[in-house]
Amino acid sequence: MIATLHSPVPGLIKIVDHALTRVGRKGALAVIDVQGDPNPDVFDPGQESSSQAEGPAEFDGWFDNVDNYDGVADRTDEDEITVQVGSQANGGGFGFSPAAVAVSPGTTVTWEWTGEGGSHDVQADDGSFASEMVGDAGHTFKRAFDDTGTTKYYCMPHKTMGMKGAIVVK
Ligand SMILES: [Cu+2]
Structure with a gap:
């Protein structure tokens, strides 16, 4: 042979x-x-x-299991931005989109529910804010980000599936 x-x-x-x-x-x-x-x-x-x-060190592995993480979207020239809650990601309607976004101080971030993936919430990893848990399309949760720094957040029921995001204020 x-x-x-x-x-x-x-x-x-x-x-x-x-x-x-x-x-x-x-x-x-x-x-x-x-x-x-x-x-x-x-x-x-x-x-x-x-x-x-893999992303900035400040995320510290936060996005390792987030399949729709695609770098930090630069939205620093806008006063108000919208992040989808329940975008198609992580095996269903289980994403925040964009997952990571950079904004300027004073920017208002509106999370808007798509209605996909069941009920979601938006919870800061440091406990600084938490939305209600709802599944209705069109529901919104707003928060103004005044201080520079990175806030990681997640959806409690789908965190282990990779439903996580971050707001970078710079
Ligand atoms: Cu969720």
Whole structure:
């Protein structure tokens, strides 16, 4: 039998018979010693993610399970912005859209319910605000953001599914 093997990293590759008795009792074992420079990109995901744009460090992993996080939307030139509650994301109507948005101090943020995904609320991670829990399309919750800084928020029933957002005031 002839086979070819491409190894992207150096190291020892052991080849054994699937019947391990033949390996242990009769020595049916081969070792391929692949030589060359190490290639950490292949097996070190930590190194890869640190060079990727996962989002600003201030989010601290907040958006790791948020499938509609797409960077921070820059809306700093608007006095009033709207964030959808129950946008299609995270496996259903379970997203805030945009998930992360940058605004200027004094901006009023209006969360507007789409009516999708059941009942949602908007709760600040630091406890500074919390909306009512409703599912009605067109329902709104408003808040003015005067101080610079990042406020992370989530929908309580769907937080573990990735229904999370952030307002960055700068
Ligand atoms: Cu929700």
